[in-house]
Amino acid sequence: MVQKIKSIPGMQDITSQQMAFWHKMETTAREVFGAYGFSEIRTPLLEDTQLFARGIGEETQVVSKEMYTFEDRGGDSVTLRPEGTAGVVRAFVQHSFHAKDAISKLYYMGPMFRYERPQKGRLRQFHQIGAELMGVDTPLADAEVVILLDRWVQKLGVGDYRLEVNSLGTPEERESYLEKLVSYFKEHATELGADDQERLTKNPLRILDSKDPKAIALREKAPRLLESLGDESKAEFDSFLSTLKEAGVNYHINPFIVRGLDYYQKTTFEFISDALGSQSAFAGGGRYNQLVEELGGPLTPCVGFAAGCERLVMLMEEHSQQTESFKPGAYFIPMTEAAFEKCRSLMQIVRDAGVCGEMDYYLKSMKSQMRRANKLKYQFAVILGDDELAAEQVMVKNLEDGQQKAVAWSDLVAAVQS
Numbered sequence: 001m002v003q004k005i006k007s008i009p010g011m012q013d014i015t016s017q018q019m020a021f022w023h024k025m026e027t028t029a030r031e032v033f034g035a036y037g038f039s040e041i042r043t044p045l046l047e048d049t050q051l052f053a054r055g056i057g058e059e060t061q062v063v064s065k066e067m068y069t070f071e072d073r074g075g076d077s078v079t080l081r082p083e084g085t086a087g088v089v090r091a092f093v094q095h096s097f098h099a100k101d102a103i104s105k106l107y108y109m110g111p112m113f114r115y116e117r118p119q120k121g122r123l124r125q126f127h128q129i130g131a132e133l134m135g136v137d138t139p140l141a142d143a144e145v146v147i148l149l150d151r152w153v154q155k156l157g158v159g160d161y162r163l164e165v166n167s168l169g170t171p172e173e174r175e176s177y178l179e180k181l182v183s184y185f186k187e188h189a190t191e192l193g194a195d196d197q198e199r200l201t202k203n204p205l206r207i208l209d210s211k212d213p214k215a216i217a218l219r220e221k222a223p224r225l226l227e228s229l230g231d232e233s234k235a236e237f238d239s240f241l242s243t244l245k246e247a248g249v250n251y252h253i254n255p256f257i258v259r260g261l262d263y264y265q266k267t268t269f270e271f272i273s274d275a276l277g278s279q280s281a282f283a284g285g286g287r288y289n290q291l292v293e294e295l296g297g298p299l300t301p302c303v304g305f306a307a308g309c310e311r312l313v314m315l316m317e318e319h320s321q322q323t324e325s326f327k328p329g330a331y332f333i334p335m336t337e338a339a340f341e342k343c344r345s346l347m348q349i350v351r352d353a354g355v356c357g358e359m360d361y362y363l364k365s366m367k368s369q370m371r372r373a374n375k376l377k378y379q380f381a382v383i384l385g386d387d388e389l390a391a392e393q394v395m396v397k398n399l400e401d402g403q404q405k406a407v408a409w410s411d412l413v414a415a416v417q418s
């Protein structure tokens with residue numbers, strides 16, 4: 001017996017049954033993002049490994065444990081992109097976008113790859129739709145991308161969700177905060193799990209969003225970054241929040257949102273839905289003011305986000321009111337060899353007019369053809385036998401209400417258009 005080959009764990013097919021949701025998500029993104037002046041960019045799936053190591057941070061979970069990295073045939077180390085921001089920034093620097101306009105507003109959609117343990121809502125190949133607003137450092141820009149994201153998600157119909165926001169302060173503020181945080185957790189090091197003890201030396205901020213109950217209990221009494229922000233950062237965060245409020249976007253301040261990628265500073269945020277289970281964030285982002293410089297470009301403050309498409313589609317499916325409806329167009333049913341040929345030419349006319357037309361590739365019984373027309377949920381069946389052939393007509397049956405009428409060949413397009 002020939003062994004069947006399955007898709008790789010954590011990499012899934014998106015079948016035509018789900019496609020309506022994907023199309024709605026993508027089309028709505030293009031409309032909404034376009035209305036805010038964003039245009040699309042497509043970057044390669046494969047990039048120089050150094051881009052992610054430098055851009056995202058060597059010590060992050062994504063870079064140290066989850067990247068698909070390999071040597072290509074020329075001996076270069078390449079990586080399947082684990083996220084979209086680093087590639088967009090690389091393109092920005094490579095093509096000097098800043099020289100064309102002081103502000104770049106870019107969005108992207110496509111697959112990302114992370115070698116994570118697959119579970120519901122967590123895949124190894126997943127898709128993101130993201131946007132990056134590059135060239136300004138004002139809370140108005142932070143609010144704009146959050147408002148855009150919120151408005152887009154609302155149009156998708158995903159049920160209840162909440163926006164959680166935080167500020168990580170400037171790198172200097174974070175540096176002095178980290179000293180306090182590390183000394184707090186060091187005092188309690190024995191109470192931390194093994195993973196969080198390792199984070200204490202490598203990436204202490206991440207202990208704050210650890211899922212381990214021991215860390216969750218400890219963090220309650222840990223010093224808060226939001227409370228140690230300087231006046232300027234505080235004022236910026238307040239202005240960000242009040243701009244959200246003005247736009248009618250509700251938020252919750254969550255001091256434990258630190259994000260998994262190293263490039264963030266100041267504003268960070270996540271969109272959460274409890275309906276998703278443990279992988280509850282369906283979008284996340286924040287401000288990153290140094291990445292462009294770190295990748296060799298001029299100082300360019302940026303803010304952006306990415307949404308996880310599979311998680312959004314899960315929510316859309318759950319909240320969909322859609323009942324399967326009839327599909328516009330006609331299924332052609334010839335009864336004889338001569339009718340088969342005529343059906344093919346009538347179907348071509350219908351298709352050329354932009355209306356969907358389909359028929360079988362072989363002459364089959366009327367019953368089996370009718371069964372397929374019903375299964376595919378076509379609005380109309382177009383039936384052609386010898387009598388109709390002689391009269392230059394077809395029988396058009398509306399499969400929704402069962403009504404049927406004779407239609408001249410010359411009127412067929414109009415009859416199946418309605």
Ligand code: HAM
Pocket residue numbers: 082083084085114116121122123124126127128130131132260261281282283284285286288303304305306307308309310311
């Ligand atoms: P991120 O939080 O790592 O941020 O990913 C954004 C979203 O992608 C998550 O909220 C989640 O919905 C989805 N996601 C991440 N990993 C997986 C996975 N393994 N399976 C399914 N979905 C997943 C970023 O990637 C940043 N580049 C966002 C950003 C853009 N920040 C600034 N600009």
